[in-house]
Amino acid sequence: MNSLELIRNAENNLYYEFKKIEETAYINQEKILNTFLKYSVRDYHFNTSTGYGYGDLGRDTLESIYADIFNTEDAIVRSQIVSGTHAISACLFGLLKHGDELISIIGSPYDTLGEVIGNKQNHPGTLIDKGIKYKEVALDNNLNPDIKAIVNSISANSKVILIQKSRGYSLRPSLTNIQIKNIINTIKTINSDAIIMVDNCYGEFVETIEPSEVGADIIAGSLIKNPGGGIVPSGGYIAGKKELVDLVSYQLTAPGLGKDLGASLINTRHLYHGLFLAPHTVSQALKGACLLSFILEEYGYSVSPRWNEVRADIVQAITFNNEEEVLAFCQIIQNSSPVDSGVKLEYAEIPGYKDKVVMAAGTFIQGSSIEISCDAPLRKPYTAYLQGGLTYEHCRFVMKNIIDKLL
Incomplete structure (x- = not known):
């Protein structure tokens, strides 16, 4: 042949x-289209804005649409987020402070995020450099999350639990959202206050539900991956509980200003269309x-x-x-x-x-x-x-x- x-x-x-x-x-298409209809998207939502970006209707409506699609309380969707790593980094720096503990429960995360954490090479300004405690839970012999080891690693001091949905540079299977749900349920029985953060890069719209619909408190990803549809020139998103999204927005702009600032310097049509x-x-x-x-x-x-x-x-x-x-x-x-x-x-x-x-x-x-x-x-x-x-x-x-x- x-x-x-x-x-x-x-x-x-x-x-x-x-x-x-x-x-x-x-x-997933039906879900997105119904959300567009709910918010009565108009062509004026595609206009750019300047300066501080106050009252940017297109930006604010798009963020409401993302929050609805991912079934969260709030969202940030910005072209100023330069990559998926940037979106995840903003979440971690916004949610963690000196003395808090971050746990990765899928072993080592993606290479670029390891640089942010500082566990391999502690550059100035990493999480570890700022006094945040970090540990990893190795995968089991079948390259799946080790539930027993995860249970043993979590304490009352565990502030953020990081779950990377995609495999990264690893042969471990990527996690389905049902698997993520079971992991989250286990974690919450031990520390109900722990913030569950999911790196959702490469996973959006592969399944009919998202990690935020199975218990994740906050998720993040890149607009030059799945949710950008191949036409968004740059950007990232963060979606989750409002109080958490607010904290992250203060990291992206400034405390007290948050997501009210940020002009849409590129045509927002790309973000809607994508x-x-x-x-x-x-x-x-x-x-x-x-x-x-x-x-x-x-x-x-x-x-x-x-x-x-x-x-x-x-x-x-x-x-x-x-x-x-x-x-x-x-x-x-x-x-x-x-x-x-x-x-x-x-x-x-x-x-x-x-x-x-x-x-x-x-x-x-x-x-x-x-x-x-x-x-x-x-x-x-x-x-x-x-x-x-x-x-x-x-x-x-x-x-x-x-x-x-x-x-």
């Missing part, structure tokens, strides 16, 4: 998986990940998740034999991209990452990982992490090139 015949055969086998993805997308498109865009990425997983597993590669396993985010991990194979795979992704297709990739040091990293990202928006992109740290096991896909057709095109040039 040629590459297209292999893809068509895979698609036949993936029929029911694709139908489940489409149904989830519809449920959110509207997000469920469909996420479904395209998920279909692409399933296709890749199915075919690469057929060729003997170790993939996670497998094509028929439950997905909790858009990330697809593929493990190779050595760094050269990883680089070759990422190069095909780059060469199949609509932007910068001729760029030759190499491992390089990137701010926030402890190892050299190769990143394939021929994206319209720099760093956008809801567009097809792939990155891999230079460490064992040699694993590439692929995510995104604005259209399934692009995912299909990439898969064809992988078959023709690698398999």
